Amino acid sequence: MNFDFSDDQKQLRDQARKFLGERCSPKAVRTVLDGKAPYDKELWKGLAEMGFLGVAIPEEFGGAGAGHLELCVIAEEVGRANAPVPFSSTVYLAAEALLIAGSDAQKTKWLPAIASGEAIGTLALFEGTGNPSPKNIKLAASGGVLNGVKKPVPDGAIADFAVVAARTGSSGRESDISLFLVDLKAGGVEARSLSNLDPTRGQVELTFGNCKAEPLGTVGEGWSILTQVLDRAAVLTAFEQVGGADRALEMGRDYALDRIAFGRPIGSFQAIKHMLADMYVSATLARSNCYYGAWALSTNASELSEAAAAARISATQAFQHCAKNNIQVHGGMGFTWEFDCHMYYRRANALALGLGSLSYWEDQLIDRMRKKNAA
Amino acid sequence: MNFDDTPQEAEFRGLARTWVDANAPKEFEEELSKSSLGRIRLAKRDMVEVGKDWQKKKSEAGWACLHWPKEYGGRGATPIERVIWQQEEGVYGKLTQPFQIGEGMCGPTVMAWGSEEAKRRYLPKLASGEEIWCQLFSEPSAGSDVAGLRTRAEKKGDSWVVNGQKIWTSGAHYSDYGLLIARTDPNVPKHKGLTMFFLSMKSPGVEVRPIKQANGMQEFNEVYFTDVVIPDSQRLGAVGDGWNVSLTTLMNERMSIGSRLATGVPEMFEFCSNLMLEDGLAIDDPAVRSKLASWAVKSNGLKYTSYRAISALSKGERPGPENSIGKLVSGMMLQDIAAYAMDLQGAAGVLTGVDEETVHGQFQQMLLSSPSMRIAGGTDEILRNIIAERVLGLPGDIRVDKDVPYNKIPTKGR
Numbered sequence: 001m002n003f004d005f006s007d008d009q010k011q012l013r014d015q016a017r018k019f020l021g022e023r024c025s026p027k028a029v030r031t032v033l034d035g036k037a038p039y040d041k042e043l044w045k046g047l048a049e050m051g052f053l054g055v056a057i058p059e060e061f062g063g064a065g066a067g068h069l070e071l072c073v074i075a076e077e078v079g080r081a082n083a084p085v086p087f088s089s090t091v092y093l094a095a096e097a098l099l100i101a102g103s104d105a106q107k108t109k110w111l112p113a114i115a116s117g118e119a120i121g122t123l124a125l126f127e128g129t130g131n132p133s134p135k136n137i138k139l140a141a142s143g144g145v146l147n148g149v150k151k152p153v154p155d156g157a158i159a160d161f162a163v164v165a166a167r168t169g170s171s172g173r174e175s176d177i178s179l180f181l182v183d184l185k186a187g188g189v190e191a192r193s194l195s196n197l198d199p200t201r202g203q204v205e206l207t208f209g210n211c212k213a214e215p216l217g218t219v220g221e222g223w224s225i226l227t228q229v230l231d232r233a234a235v236l237t238a239f240e241q242v243g244g245a246d247r248a249l250e251m252g253r254d255y256a257l258d259r260i261a262f263g264r265p266i267g268s269f270q271a272i273k274h275m276l277a278d279m280y281v282s283a284t285l286a287r288s289n290c291y292y293g294a295w296a297l298s299t300n301a302s303e304l305s306e307a308a309a310a311a312r313i314s315a316t317q318a319f320q321h322c323a324k325n326n327i328q329v330h331g332g333m334g335f336t337w338e339f340d341c342h343m344y345y346r347r348a349n350a351l352a353l354g355l356g357s358l359s360y361w362e363d364q365l366i367d368r369m370r371k372k373n374a375a
Numbered sequence: 376m377n378f379d380d381t382p383q384e385a386e387f388r389g390l391a392r393t394w395v396d397a398n399a400p401k402e403f404e405e406e407l408s409k410s411s412l413g414r415i416r417l418a419k420r421d422m423v424e425v426g427k428d429w430q431k432k433k434s435e436a437g438w439a440c441l442h443w444p445k446e447y448g449g450r451g452a453t454p455i456e457r458v459i460w461q462q463e464e465g466v467y468g469k470l471t472q473p474f475q476i477g478e479g480m481c482g483p484t485v486m487a488w489g490s491e492e493a494k495r496r497y498l499p500k501l502a503s504g505e506e507i508w509c510q511l512f513s514e515p516s517a518g519s520d521v522a523g524l525r526t527r528a529e530k531k532g533d534s535w536v537v538n539g540q541k542i543w544t545s546g547a548h549y550s551d552y553g554l555l556i557a558r559t560d561p562n563v564p565k566h567k568g569l570t571m572f573f574l575s576m577k578s579p580g581v582e583v584r585p586i587k588q589a590n591g592m593q594e595f596n597e598v599y600f601t602d603v604v605i606p607d608s609q610r611l612g613a614v615g616d617g618w619n620v621s622l623t624t625l626m627n628e629r630m631s632i633g634s635r636l637a638t639g640v641p642e643m644f645e646f647c648s649n650l651m652l653e654d655g656l657a658i659d660d661p662a663v664r665s666k667l668a669s670w671a672v673k674s675n676g677l678k679y680t681s682y683r684a685i686s687a688l689s690k691g692e693r694p695g696p697e698n699s700i701g702k703l704v705s706g707m708m709l710q711d712i713a714a715y716a717m718d719l720q721g722a723a724g725v726l727t728g729v730d731e732e733t734v735h736g737q738f739q740q741m742l743l744s745s746p747s748m749r750i751a752g753g754t755d756e757i758l759r760n761i762i763a764e765r766v767l768g769l770p771g772d773i774r775v776d777k778d779v780p781y782n783k784i785p786t787k788g789r
Binding site for chain 1 (some may be wrong): 376377378379380384644648658661664665667668669671672673675676677678679680682683685686687689690697700703704756758759760762763764766767768769770771772773
């Protein structure tokens with residue numbers, strides 16, 4: 001059994017950690033947090049130059065052609081650094097949708113631009129309150145144009161193109177849903193910025209008015225493509241969450257070692273030690289679930305749907321748990337804007353919702369486990 | 376990343392599988408498969424006898440304590456081969472329960488601290504199951520704080536005379552030998568006045584009494600010592616070095632990789648898939664699904680954490696500290712699952728009879744037994760301390776009795 005990343009993959013992780021450590025300090029994150037820039041453009045460019053944006057994109061489309069395990073280790077580091085860049089929307093959602101369903105022409109147009117950092121992409125799925133479901137998709141596609149509203153759309157204000165889930169039928173079945181590719185710079189779409197929990201990753205409302213769009217994949221197969229995209233993104237996001245959880249745990253541990261109260265380091269009190277031990281437990285469980293997700297993703301195994309849901313749930317719980325208790329370990333200082341704890345708290349709770357909520361994925365996991373048991 | 380054996384591992388697995396297939400006592404397979412929680416009981420045969428037969432057979436073919444050196448009854452196998460063996464032994468591994476304390480804790484301690492003569496005399500018979508060993512550490516006043524133990528050993532000539540009481544001793548009533556830690560000097564701080572011995576459980580003055588537990592069962596014992604004589608040749612390590620010796624034992628207790636702890640999740644999943652509530656099957660209820668999903672990912676997380684450790688062994692590396700979370704997670708989960716399964720049964724959840732329609736009192740039994748899972752082999756709180764101190768590097772607790780002679784430490788809270 002070799003249920004671990006290879007030495008090369010670990011080396012890549014170290015490389016990514018070093019790079020992000022140098023180029024993505026908490027101060028850099030705060031530039032975006034404080035609204036001084038929509039995202040960290042220099043960092044984005046650097047990630048492209050390092051080959052990280054296209055690590056899972058085949059060489060024929062301008063990527064490094066390494067694979068999804070390599071993308072997993074980079075995702076973990078992006079999460080650990082709380083990077084204020086449109087990594088998840090561009091790389092996990094838009095690029096994966098293109099890889100799964102794009103025509104050669106579509107891939108040729110967008111994938112090299114993603115890998116080089118020239119194009120930012122996103123997925124426009126949600127239409128207000130609610131989880132991923134064909135029923136919740138009302139935005140209409142007919143005659144090659146889209147009409148309707150999507151919100152929230154991650155990184156929609158800075159994206160060059162979007163994969164849009166639209167309604168092409170009214171049978172009440174999944175086959176009513178199709179995916180479209182929209183060049184956001186070509187007109188027909190209005191973006192309105194929305195205030196959100198984690199300003200280091202923007203959210204917008206996109207209004208499509210007779211906006212020109214081309215199908216991505218076969219019309220009527222949108223929901224099935226979307227399910228695959230969400231499963232892949234669930235694993236990759238889970239690695240981001242595990243990276244964030246580990247960092248939050250480290251911050252709490254370091255503070256507990258430094259802070260003196262009642263004449264001793266607070267890390268010597270069992271109330272604090274046990275809280276940190278429990279954070280370690282949830283981060284460890286999440287990491288192990290993520291590894292299984294990574295295996296399933298990289299081998300395109302039939303277990304992916306169940307593994308993705310499990311990784312998603314476990315990592316969501318772990319990051320929320322670690323980010324929340326990191327503030328608690330810090331006490332009053334943890335509740336200041338000055339300390340970085342809230343940045344991880346914000347990111348943890350935003351990531352927990354981005355692909356559908358925890359309860360949605362719990363529901364999915366049980367369905368998928370039952371399906372497997374029945375088979 | 377893959378789940379495949381290396382060619383050498385595959386070859387070893389093939390050997391093990393063939394041997395198990397040809398030799399295992401298949402008449403017990405069904406019974407053993409069913410009893411996933413708690414102690415094993417066989418309907419018609421004494422569990423220890425059947426276990427001894429199986430262990431003997433394994434030993435003769437070189438499949439007992441296989442990670443031990445050959446001269447002490449083992450096979451000289453690598454850690455990964457031991458894991459593969461455990462996987463192939465499968466349900467029959469449950470038959471080895473009476474030998475696990477000996478194999479996992481007493482044997483390694485004798486191996487590390489015993490004389491060559493003692494090792495050759497005792498280890499092969501321990502490995503073959505001919506002689507069963509128990510561990511005599513915990514006392515009524517010394518559980519988590521085991522270094523605070525009171526059992527006295529006093530030197531008389533070439534021997535030691537032991538008086539005191541031990542508790543929570545698994546298998547003391549069928550054991551042949553015991554590993555005993557006792558206080559040899561009460562005038563020095565508690566960790567410094569301890570010494571390790573082993574003794575025959577048939578020695579005059581040893582009395583074993585079963586404990587009736589909170590769940591109504593009797594699985595553990597108290598062991599009383601009245602003027603029990605132990606020759607000095609049965610001392611392990613130096614006089615006063617018993618705490619250090621005991622660390623060998625306890626380290627081995629927590630290194631059981633690949634042994635899968637019961638979590639209750641498969642049982643709960645099946646239960647919820649079949650239980651009809653007012654509005655349909657329990658598993659269709661959103662609240663039930665949410666809890667089930669959370670438990671399932673914890674249980675999966677434990678499974679894949681052990682896979683990570685196995686992978687490290689396979690590469691000849693030392694597994695990381697991740698495995699320390701196993702008992703902490705599974706113990707709490709068992710208790711929570713049991714309580715929730717009963718909640719779903721409504722008022723009838725109170726019924727414990729095996730004739731009840733709702734899964735034969737299985738969860739009720741789990742509820743009553745699960746507190747022990749959170750205490751035995753390190754309480755949840757001690758395990759959290761270990762994670763906090765050894766994995767996260769947090770400071771140890773301030774010990775008010777650290778430099779105080781043992782006989783000056785207060786013995787009552789108020």
